[in-house]
Amino acid sequence: MLRLGIDLGGTNIACAVVDDESYEMLAKAKTPTNVPRAAGEIFDDIAKICREAMQAAKVTAKDIVSVGLGTPGTVNAGGVIEYANNLGFNNVPAAEMLRERLGQGMKAFVENDANCAALGEAYAGCGNGAKDFVAVTLGTGVGSGIISNGKIINGVNNAAGECGHMVIQVDGEPCSCGRRGCWEAYASATALIRQTEQSMKEHPDSIMHELAAKEGKVSGRTSFDAMRMGDIAAIRVVNNYIKYVACGLINLVNTLQPEIICIGGGICNENETLLKPLRNYVQAERYSIHSKLQTKIVKAQLGNDAGIIGAALLGKA
């Protein structure tokens, strides 16, 4: 069956017509979000690209079983976006606004974007249909979504899955959420950049200075690249960073024992340089050493499409 999936981001909105068996995207469409502006205007544009995608896929609204929207922020069970800071949304009745524009008969689902991405990866990406699955994104923050028995864990208020805001260091680094010592404050790309800059201050002779100057900035790659050139300070930065990432992953393994944890985000382009030591840490420290079955740590496969496909699957999962 065909479903519409929409990824509403702070910069762009993308949508696609998705086959919910093959997970194939028959057609995609895209438009800038142009915030700040009224939610009604944004949803007009969402409806417009939905129609574009349907037209390109040579289908009509009658062929579409449901529409799903992934959004930043918190969404309640009634499909209302209660709060989305970077969209300027407060209590936006997103499901209703989708139905108003795409037809009142259309089943509409709204979900947090990280949860959509997790659902997409679990079904159509590296999860390959895994029923117990956690997706972790190492980006500006540490995003995550938890799939249990094939469904998103939403919790009592649809705000579950904020694993980035699990404290791994009591009284540690301040986090944007107000707590101190969150996993996000140690394992995000932002945190890696902070750790890299700190080390560069302490080691004025490190190759990292050269690399950063060449790139015009310190990035999530600076320490990894310098490490590959044998820079001792960079080796320490990378080892420490990986240890922090592993700490949160092992916490998730001990708590949930998912079949698969998938890691996404820019840092993942390091591939096995990142994943191999992570797996070693998990293997050494996991609680369930006596079990044959163990959580697999793999790289996310779908990139930005995970969110669109996951949103489309909201009506199915």
Added chain:
Amino acid sequence: MLRLGIDLGGTNIACAVVDDESYEMLAKAKTPTNVPRAAGEIFDDIAKICREAMQAAKVTAKDIVSVGLGTPGTVNAGGVIEYANNLGFNNVPAAEMLRERLGQGMKAFVENDANCAALGEAYAGCGNGAKDFVAVTLGTGVGSGIISNGKIINGVNNAAGECGHMVIQVDGEPCSCGRRGCWEAYASATALIRQTEQSMKEHPDSIMHELAAKEGKVSGRTSFDAMRMGDIAAIRVVNNYIKYVACGLINLVNTLQPEIICIGGGICNENETLLKPLRNYVQAERYSIHSKLQTKIVKAQLGNDAGIIGAALLGKA
């Protein structure tokens, strides 16, 4: 319908005939575990107390829909106790051994004891039927069980729910599991006693010395009692301990947003002295400040019966 629930502990084995609608225990029976001895002998005694309980409840095996066993250690999906340190069990086919003794027609379920206790509290105790529920026990260790959509989260290897082995302090106190800085190493009764002893060393004039001498040992109550007497060192110990407990609770709230987290174990006898500041911490630090619905933090109600009732409900949940 009637079900048999068994709580297999390192010291005692208890069983009951449980009504799976009213959650009433019609009759109970008990016997010492007497470890170490052969698993077969232990299961002979389990069958014996099951028959005693059925007799006392005036029912026969025909009236029993299923039998459930809660055990320490790790259990696989086939009902085999793969490893239970304090029972000396290695790959004990518990479900099969129950069927051999209670009749091959009997449906038999085996589950980790902390998970059984969580299920019992969720359905029959303080959860009052809550579908998304976490039980945390602050005892010798920090035990826990996670209920999602009314079912135990087992993970890929039936070893999920070990929230006590979530690191909250990277490179912190050594934990029995081999990691450093686990929640258990800060929030268990054992950890509180260690923290109390440490403070007593630093404060030879603290009332805690007097109280410990009177009780004959430092216990989980020493610091709480001294705090109530205005002892400054004890106030610091208790505040710090509660902060550590809260840290892990908030991690669970941010990750799972259950309807209810219930706290059990000896420390819970402090009631609101413990629970009120815990709720304040959770309210101040939780990620989902914009949501009306929030996780409730309550005290466990069923004590040791939680495990028996939960084990009985394994066949139903």
